[in-house]
Amino acid sequence: MRIVVAADNAGVELKNQLRDLLRADERVAEVTDLGVPDAADDRAYPLLGLAAAEAIARGEADRGVLVCGTGIGMAISANKVPGVRATVAHDSYSAERSIKSNDCQVITFGARAIGPEVAKKIVAEWVGYRFDPASASATKVAHITEYENAH
Numbered sequence: 001m002r003i004v005v006a007a008d009n010a011g012v013e014l015k016n017q018l019r020d021l022l023r024a025d026e027r028v029a030e031v032t033d034l035g036v037p038d039a040a041d042d043r044a045y046p047l048l049g050l051a052a053a054e055a056i057a058r059g060e061a062d063r064g065v066l067v068c069g070t071g072i073g074m075a076i077s078a079n080k081v082p083g084v085r086a087t088v089a090h091d092s093y094s095a096e097r098s099i100k101s102n103d104c105q106v107i108t109f110g111a112r113a114i115g116p117e118v119a120k121k122i123v124a125e126w127v128g129y130r131f132d133p134a135s136a137s138a139t140k141v142a143h144i145t146e147y148e149n150a151h
């Protein structure tokens with residue numbers, strides 16, 4: 001699994017912790033950090049979120065972990081990229097269902113809304129989940145793809 005990570009300056013500290021966690025995870029083949037590198041970089045969250053989602057859409061990464069103050073702006077931004085599904089998931093169950101129900105490639109966190117240890121636990125679990133393309137959920141997700149392809 002190849003994972004891209006990104007954050008704005010509100011989320012950079014948590015992003016760096018999650019990046020390091022993922023780089024130490026033997027289930028993860030590659031972690032690409034698109035920035036920001038530190039809190040002095042004040043690029044707005046859509047610039048980072050869109051870049052990460054575009055990397056997934058181009059097939060350069062399988063999944064993304066994006067962090068901003070709330071996780072909301074990153075999720076909105078990533079969802080604008082055709083083919084990419086993203087959500088905030090601050091609890092274990094939502095993180096699991098974001099994969100198993102929704103085939104989301106991207107999980108987002110709000111560094112001002114969740115503690116780092118909870119976020120790290122969720123990410124470690126999230127890496128282990130897989131979407132089943134033969135599941136009943138797949139036909140539901142297909143409606144989203146069909147809509148994207150038709151517009």
Ligand SMILES: O=C[C@H](O)[C@H](O)COP(=O)(O)O
Pocket residue numbers: 008010011045068069070071072073074
């Ligand atoms: O969703 C947006 C993020 O929380 C961002 O980090 C902060 O955005 P703001 O400065 O517009 O509140």
